[in-house]
Amino acid sequence: MSSKTLLIDFPIEITHRIFNKLDIFSILKLRKVCHSLREAIYETAPKAIPFGVSLLVFDDSIITEIFEIDEPATLRIKYEEMDNGCWVTWSRDYNLSERQFQVVSDKNVMECCLEDLKLIMKHHRTGVLQSVWFQNSEGSQKSDCMEKLVASNVILHAKKVSFYSNSLKNILKYLPSLDANTLEKISVLGPSMSGDIDVTARILENLDFFSILTLRKVCRSLREFLDETKIKPNCEIMLKLNDNGVYMEFRTLGIQKFVRFEKYEDGCLLVWSDRKMKLFKNESFIEKFLKDYGIFLNHMDSLDSFIFAAYNDTKIDNLLPENASFKAKEVTFDQCSLLQIFHFLPFFDSKKLEKIKVLDFPQHQDGKLSKLSELEQWKSCKSVEFAGEDFIPDIRDFVGFKEVKIQCLEISTQKILALKEQFLKSSTLTRFEIQCTDDYFDVHQIREIFGPEDEWFFGNGEEVVHLVITELERIVFERLRLEEVPEGAVINFFVHTISVYNISIISLHSSLPAMSSLTLLIDFPAVVKSKVLEKLDVYSILKLRKVCYNLRQFIDESPTKFYSCPVKVRTFGDCISIIMDSPEIDIIVFRPDRNGCLMQWRTPNGVFKEVAEMANSMDVFLREFETIMKHRWRPVLESFIICLLKEERVLEELTRIGCVYTDEVVFDDCTVDQIAKFLPFFNSDELNKIRIELPYEDDEEEQVDDLLNLQEIKHLEQWKNSKCVKLKAWDFCVRVQDFLHFEQVDIDCKMMLVQNIVLLKENFLTSSTLTSFDILIDDNFNEKEQLHASFGFPSLPVDQGERKEKWFFRIPNNREVLSVTFNMKDRFNFRRIDIQDVPKDAVIK
Known part of the structure; x- marks a missing residue:
């Protein structure tokens, strides 16, 4: 290096300080000086004047x-x-x-x-x-x-x-x-x-709720207009209360903010989620909260959920005025005592309230909910969830609901028997779940009473009560229609309170009277059902399979083919996903979870639900994957994406399929050895596209002769038969000889020798397959003189603004012409075009 020191030779701390003194135009110019300066600016991201x-x-x-x-x-x-x-x-x-x-x-x-x-x-x-x-x-x-x-x-x-x-x-x-x-x-x-x-x-x-609150502060006229029109955006609010302040959290789609009213000496300290603070002297936090809450109420008339979170010692007697009223579909009490729930529940409109949730019910609380049962909100609500570590429920407090979910310390066999009797008599109950925190219930005694199985059916005439003890020791009661009971199941029919008899579901169906005028889908002829199912998408078919046993059996035995919906599979670490371009379902993720599998169903709008199964995650994936592919017109995936992250266990288990039919395979951050190991896994007759993005090398030293060796995969049928390939190999030099049999090629590489460019041109003129070949070189291409010596002068005058050179070469015995373009970004584009598309003033060589 000469004695003249360049800007790029200074330490990065100095260059960064220099960059920060520049205006934006100077920074943009510096990026074009050389590759090293562009990288330095990209890494340090200086902030311009x-x-x-x-x-x-x-x-x-x-x-x-x-x-x-x-x-x-x-x-x-x-x-x-x-x-x-x-x-x-x-x-x-x-x-x-x-x-x-x-x-x-x-x-x-x-x-x-x-x-x-x-x-x-x-x-x-x-x-x-x-x-x-x-x-x-x-x-x-x-x-x-x-x-x-x-x-x-x-x-x-x-x-x-x-x-x-x-x-x-x-x-x-x-x-x-x-x-x-x-x-x-x-x-x-x-x-x-x-x-x-x-x-x-x-x-x-x-607008969302937070935008409206921001607009209220713009000017007085806009604030008056907002308060008069009382626009009601949908928003969820959560309150956390204690003796030291009030915490209010607001949630809308994709946004979550909060306001804290804190007790501060002789006043109230107001803290917002954007870290702004304001002190109000001579005003208690309760007074300030109630004043601002009146503004919030103007714009929150209809709520999806209202959450109260408090500690046992929180004094809340005078927190809200007596005439306060909230219209909410759901209210949640988090860590609230029975007395706190009793005081807060009357603030909610009983006609709108549909669900009550009590979470982390404090220990050492009275488990008798008779005080709550007196409230109109408790009587009118349809659904309830109640969870407490040492909570012991009284079944009578919950039989008036439609759906019940309880997490408790224990449940006796007598209470389970009582619940079964209540279920048979009730006109409201449809589902009742019980989970004991210590698994404290006598399952052996239940089996002695009902039978050795883990699920039982009890009939009361037109409907059936289904009782099941799941693998996770959860007790579930559910009301079913008679046609939903699986064939072969035995129903225990109770004629009187003492006598009981068993009858097979097959015999029961044969003795039933003629059906009413209300005809179900399963009752239509097979031809009609098939026509209906042919019009459905994959998501609707998957949901229909879960309606009843008969419908699931019909769908599986004569699988209808849904209209084309792209289906992809992606492995990422120890997870595997099924990706579908459907308006109802976006992706299904399967991941190992201790000794089981956690399955996530995600929708395009971000909503998802989780289902846990006590089974191997790969077995669960294969089951769902086979179901989906069985209903496609063409059982071929659009793409199979592999991102190993040094974890090959998932893909090794997946080889149990034997062979995967896919149009495209993507290797993301995989080494050549890994590609050679898993590429034979894919059917060579259906595979048309291969995309490879090689990982960056850990060695930061320049490796001029680091030539990409594809010897391990060149001999594979999948590589030979594929039509398109896209390769990103930023740390390697690439040989075009490895890609001449493809139709379309796109390569991003560290360097490409001019001899390879010339060889590509010669092969393009004689190839019967090549139609396009793109090359992007990361390092500066410094062999332009040799290129011009081989290609000659460009066929068109070089536009100084575009800095793009273009050549046209005649293909022997063909109306088509080879077009070669080289631009200032070191990108080569080889294209086969019709001779009519060549500019009139261009020279064809």
Whole structure:
């Protein structure tokens, strides 16, 4: 190295301090100097001198404006749609004579804009845009760019948003793409549109509760308008109470915030979740809480859930005024004593209340709930959950509900017998679950009374009560219809309180009278049922299998084929997932859980439920996987994704299938040895695409001769028969000879020698399979002179703005031509194109 020291040679701490003194334009220029500087800036992410960014979104274009706060300097980046790509224009200080252009292929306008915006905002001190402008052309009902923004699910962090000439429908559609926490101002501009009456109120109806509370602080007029209209967003509130303060937590979809009213010397300290604090002197925390709670009540008339959490010594007699009333479907009491529950429950509207939950019922409490049974809320509620470590229930306190779930210390056999009798007589009970914390109940005595099995059926005429003791020692009573009882089951029919007789379900069905006019799906002829099932998606079929035994048997014996729904499988560590592009179900995850399996069903909107089974996780996966694939028109997966994370046990167990039929296999962070081990697992006749992303090497030293060796997988039929391959091998040099039999190839690698580029061109001219071959080189490609010596001068003049070189080579005895493109980002694109698509002024070699 010469005595002249370069910027990149300084220690990283010094360069980082230098970078932080620069403006955004200097940082963007420095990124283009060399690969090392670009990496240093990417790793340190310096924050530039304060600057602003605005985004202008139009029907078919987007403009990003970057400007310094105290200077007139401005950089405008305009993104315009074009065929199979995006046209990007840069201009400085509105000087159109100094514009620069670039064509970005295979990306739409929104993708290009968001990618550049992410890079720019990485160097912004707050990461918040100054403003966003949405403009629709006159008479236009739909904007392609705005629709792509909504489809991208990206949330923009901006202080201000303006809608110009947008319909109310569009405003409501695009507004959720803005972060409510940073948004300070909303402007609706342009000519008014017929039918958009009371635009403000309609917009506010679609905001979450926290946005409404923020808007109340903007100005007095807006606060008065909000209080008068009393908009009711859906929100869940949780209260935690004790002698030192009140904790209020608010929850809406994807957002969770809180407010604390703390006792502080001679006043109240108010603390918000964003770490803001304010002290109110000469005002107790209870007084301040009740005053602010009145504001909350204006906007929370209809609640899904209300949670009280308290300690045993919390004094709550005067916490709420006597006339307070809440309309909630569900109320939860967490760590509340019987007296606290008795005091709080009357605050809830008995006509709206559907479920009561008591969690962590304190120890050493009286288990008799007779005081609660006197309340109208307890009598009218349909469902109850009650959990306490030393709680011993009295069955009579719960027989008035529809669904009951109890976690208790113990339950006697006499109480189980009494519950069975109550179930047979009750007109309300449909399900009753009991879980003993110490498994303290005499299961042997129950079997002596009812029989040796772990499930029993009791009849009272038209309906059947099903009693089961699960593998987790949970006692479950459930009311069934007669047709839901499995064939072969024995029902114990009680004619009087003393006499009892058994009858087989098969004999019972044969002796039943003719059915009523209400015909069930299972009663239709097989042809009709098959026609109905053919119209369903996979999620509906899976749900139907759980309706009753007969329907499940019909579906399994004559599996109908649902309309195509992409199905993928993914392994990740010790988990395996089934991914489905369905509006009802997004992914099913199977993971080992102690000696069993935890299965998670997740929906596209983020909701999921968990089911635990005492079985091997791979056995559970195979069972569900075979059921789903049995109902597909074509039993071939769209993709099989393997991410091992140094854990091969899941995939080794999966080889029990023998062979997997998939259109694509993805190896994510897998070594060549692992790929060679598991690639034969896939059927070579169905496999069309292979995607490989090799892990980064731990050795940080430069390895010039680190050539990727694919010898272990080249001989495999799966590699030979596949049509498409995509490889990311940033730490390796790659030989094109290993990929010449494919139709489509996409390679990202460390280096590609010019001899390989020339060899690829020669093979492309004679190949009967190759149609496209893309190469992206991570290191700088420094063999341009040798390339020009072999290829000759480009077939078209080089555009200085794009810095893209292009050659066209004639393919012998063919109307097609080989197009080779090399751009400034060290990307080669080889394409087979029709001779008519060659520009007229181009030279074909």
